[in-house]
Amino acid sequence: MSFKTRLAAALGLLICLASLTPLSAAAATQVTMYYPVSVGGPLTQVVDKLVGEFEQANPDVKVNAIYAGNYDDARTKALAALKAGTPVQTSVLFSIDLHELKDLGVIRPFDDFATSAEDKEWLKSFYPGLMDNGRADGKTWGIPFQRSTIVMFYNKDAFRQAGLDADKPPRNWTEMREAAGKLVKREGGNTSRWGVMIPSTGYAYWMFGALAKQNGQTLMNAAGTRTTFDQPRAVQALEYWTSLSKDGLSPKGLIEWGTLRQNFVEGKTAMMWHSTGNLTAVLKDAKFDVGVAPLPANTEPGSPTGGGNFYLFKSGSDAEQRAAYRLVKFLTAPDRSAQWSVATGYMGVSPASYQTPTLKEYAAKVPQTLVARDQLSVATAELSTHQAGRVRKLLEDALQSAITGQQEPRAALSGAQAQAERVLKPYQR
Numbered sequence: 212m213s214f215k216t217r218l219a220a221a222l223g224l225l226i227c228l229a230s231l232t233p234l235s236a237a238a239a240t241q242v243t244m245y246y247p248v249s250v251g252g253p254l255t256q257v258v259d260k261l262v263g264e265f266e267q268a269n270p271d272v273k274v275n276a277i278y279a280g281n282y283d284d285a286r287t288k289a290l291a292a293l294k295a296g297t298p299v300q301t302s303v304l305f306s307i308d309l310h311e312l313k314d315l316g317v318i319r320p321f322d323d324f325a326t327s328a329e330d331k332e333w334l335k336s337f338y339p340g341l342m343d344n345g346r347a348d349g350k351t352w353g354i355p356f357q358r359s360t361i362v363m364f365y366n367k368d369a370f371r372q373a374g375l376d377a378d379k380p381p382r383n384w385t386e387m388r389e390a391a392g393k394l395v396k397r398e399g400g401n402t403s404r405w406g407v408m409i410p411s412t413g414y415a416y417w418m419f420g421a422l423a424k425q426n427g428q429t430l431m432n433a434a435g436t437r438t439t440f441d442q443p444r445a446v447q448a449l450e451y452w453t454s455l456s457k458d459g460l461s462p463k464g465l466i467e468w469g470t471l472r473q474n475f476v477e478g479k480t481a482m483m484w485h486s487t488g489n490l491t492a493v494l495k496d497a498k499f500d501v502g503v504a505p506l507p508a509n510t511e512p513g514s515p516t517g518g519g520n521f522y523l524f525k526s527g528s529d530a531e532q533r534a535a536y537r538l539v540k541f542l543t544a545p546d547r548s549a550q551w552s553v554a555t556g557y558m559g560v561s562p563a564s565y566q567t568p569t570l571k572e573y574a575a576k577v578p579q580t581l582v583a584r585d586q587l588s589v590a591t592a593e594l595s596t597h598q599a600g601r602v603r604k605l606l607e608d609a610l611q612s613a614i615t616g617q618q619e620p621r622a623a624l625s626g627a628q629a630q631a632e633r634v635l636k637p638y639q640r
Contacts, residue, residue: 490556
């Protein structure tokens with residue numbers, strides 16, 4: 212073979228290899244994930260780290276994580292992208308968005324992908340209480356990840372100053388009222404510290420779900436076709452809530468979800484009801500001894516579960532959807548769930564996550580982290596219906612109307628119930 216012939220062959224090989232390089236790089240399967248990050252602090256670094264670990268373990272997949280504000284922002288942006296024809300394979304959205312997403316026909320059940328014996332066991336591995344908002348029609352549509360219950364944070368130092376036992380937080384409504392009365396601090400005619408604050412913006416319906424459950428009342432049926440806002444026990448729950456400000460134990464008017472955590476760590480309230488997803492931030496920022504307790508009971512204890520589930524969208528190629536399924540499996544594995552819990556305060560989503568060295572060691576140092584998990588035994592599903600956004604808005608408007616004194620609790624809830632029945636009537640069979 213002549214020199215020219217050999218040179219031509221070598222050049223040809225180089226050109227061939229050069230042409231293969233971009234093809235190999237482009238062969239990575241693309242997965243787009245929308246993620247809400249404003250629910251419990253700056254979580255982008257935590258999510259980025261977990262996604263990076265997935266990409267390292269799955270070099271054939273590239274994840275495009277789009278951070279989209281709160282849950283409503285994430286849902287709006289993900290649905291807008293789908294409508295525009297932009298592929299979106301997965302997102303963490305409200306667990307209570309299930310019926311609405313299903314009605315829109317944009318999600319696929321995980322059962323479509325969980326066909327092996329191992330995968331089917333994976334579907335059974337999560338806490339049953341966290342799956343109540345993830346299953347419908349005998350299939351699994353949502354996988355828990357960023358999940359919580361409402362817990363009561365309290366200032367142990369303030370308890371001691373008020374002559375209360377800091378290791379015995381209120382166990383029921385009566386005890387909470389009595390403790391709040393002793394914890395209120397007034398100086399020069401102004402209140403420098405309130406006894407208790409329950410947020411009434413952002414997620415007022417969630418707080419009300421807790422109060423109703425504690426009074427023996429759930430707010431909807433399992434099918435999400437009927438609500439029970441105006442039942443006597445629900446009315447009593449709202450009457451108790453509004454009485455806290457009427458009796459000077461809590462500030463009048465609305466209490467902002469977004470600023471309540473800061474009010475607590477600054478000592479402006481001795482007790483607050485909030486998501487366990489704030490645990491890590493509260494422990495980091497508070498300059499006092501922080502207690503965390505289950506919510507107080509009335510006729511029974513309880514809290515609704517809350518937070519976000521992973522969903523799989525009917526979008527993109529089959530390979531992209533299967534890669535998204537692998538991503539969800541990876542992020543909800545016990546070790547990653549434990550990492551997430553320690554970094555944020557959200558719960559580990561499976562019993563196995565609490566058996567990992569990560570959570571075992573953390574719980575030994577920070578026993579407050581176990582309160583939300585233990586409360587699952589008395590938890591109920593969060594308010595979830597068809598036309599969920601509209602129905603929640605009806606209830607929130609009614610709650611805020613009663614809290615601000617514009618309507619009496621019974622009238623406010625009766626109005627919300629009548630409107631919810633009209634919205635849900637087409638779904639009642």
